[in-house]
Amino acid sequence: MANRIKEKYLARKKYFDYPMLFLVIFLILFGMVMIFSTSSYKSTITYGNPYHWLIRQAAAVVIGAVFMIAFCKIDYRVFKHLFFARGCYGLSIALLVIVLAIGAAKKGSVRWISIGGFQFQPSEFAKILLVMYLAYTLSRNAGKMRSFWDTLKVLLKCVPVIGLVAYQNLSTALVICAITGVMVFVVSPKTKELIGVALGMVGVLVAYLAFSSSYRNERLQIWLHPESHEKGLQTMQALYAIGSGGIFGKGLGQSMQKMGFVPESHNDMIFSIICEELGLFGAICLILVFMALIWRMLLIAMNAEDLFGSLIAIGFMTHIAVQVFINIAVVTNTIPPTGIPLPFISYGGSSILAIMAEMGIVLSISKRIRL
Template structure:
């Protein structure tokens, strides 16, 4: 018996398989976050000075939220990620209740009621909803792998996401789209049958088109197609001016003109346009490459996770970040109608960055037990 164990260890050593924590992923998180804080200050300093009398107002709040996020990251790394499976159902129910509460006791900003004030702390429950859905789906898929082999089982699982989707979509359609995107892709990956999913996707797409063109959201489509004809298309046009004026290498860090009141709330959803103006096409490509490297590390962890639960946890996190990056850049470049999605780790948003960093902690926790060929 001892000889067999020794032989197995030697074989593992020869193939280069080892247990580790993914420090490359941690480095990528720090790099993107550091870049985000620099660009946030550059983008928001003028607006913060006018509104609050302090150029570092947004930077300070973002840094505090990021600091809290790293505390959560540390806790998540220290914990065995299987610990979170125990609270999957509770987290999903809590997120649904909090998102529902926003409709009744939430605070409004820019015409949308998306925040809850708890003990003086402003909190956006929809960010918790994304994490809860990832945790819930990863738990169910790993516990019922055979059910995922049938289309009926897939539909039943997706149907359980419907309550939180409806609740979130009432006030925050963009986040609801991300939630259903995460759910659809995670369930799609868990199923060996692709044809039914393609048909389902076409059906959902047709329903979405009918919904958009049959409601007040049709105006968003018209603004997307002809922003110059609408007052609300002002932000889109100014963002495009910023991108176009940046050229190949940009005007230089801090030299943006459009951030001086021309692009409303530039530190939020439209920060990528200021990145393009100050750092040019070169800077924009570098940002996209950083996200690609981040997603690549997450893919490696998901592929080499020791069990299905860990793998699907990281897949959900990877899909979450990928969807937000794609949707944000598509909106800023006017490739799709405005959805109000932030750029991960870069856009201003305390709740968003806190949960994103915490998600990275979960991914690092999975990486500790992953077997990766070195």
């Protein structure tokens, strides 16, 4: 009798992934500490205030916390409607078209929309919108995707979004391609064909980098010969920072390379300063924290109440995993240089807002898991 009552209680008991929430909070706080450490010198020189970039990031984190709590409170199943899915698809295209029409230029690229002095990067939010659209489409048509053509039709619907992003930001388009590919791969039975398409796309990308515009070909040359290329300074300085950190680092705030030697030290190249200040030990610990977060998201995806929630968790998990891999690979010169921020850690309001919103949705999915 007691066992039966216990079983009924456990069957009704709701779950909440507190380990994931702890990991998210830790990464956000650690990111703010590292942003202050890496930006304080340059911020003092440029603005006469060591807290300039820290304050801006803190403001974005506060807004992101509101988004994360709101999405966590909302039952994710309210998004499981055709109207919402089509709205996500249409809104993502509309935002990306607006960028091309009236976007604000920054560092030679038009990737931002400026409203009343506030700038945001629509491509970051396009990732969320596309994941929600794909989750609905794939969950509704999972049983119908029997042929490769059925799978290809879903992929082709994503081409306009990927194309608009790639026009100005190839690296972000690659992340979106990875998210799309993994989500479709999970549902489609045509795994061999999808692997073939993925390998073909990698070959096309390599050829494109090698033989397309001089700008992208130059990046390939920087990757191959950073020590001799005239624009290989950033890569070499990042490698110097990693090497000089040793096993346990120079100590928090003691980096020399952040003092103007490593460009974007508080942004895309922040991992090199982490290695310099906290050493190999600190870098490995950070990677393990990311791996733990990805594992928690995978567990939520595996135990989600429905396929819709599972696909959302998989999409956002892929987003985090791919960006972490690309950022660290670029900093260590494992792949050609490209501009991808390190999730939770790199400076960037749009990035942290989008990621915290994603984490709120995943936590909402975890709340529907029954023990």
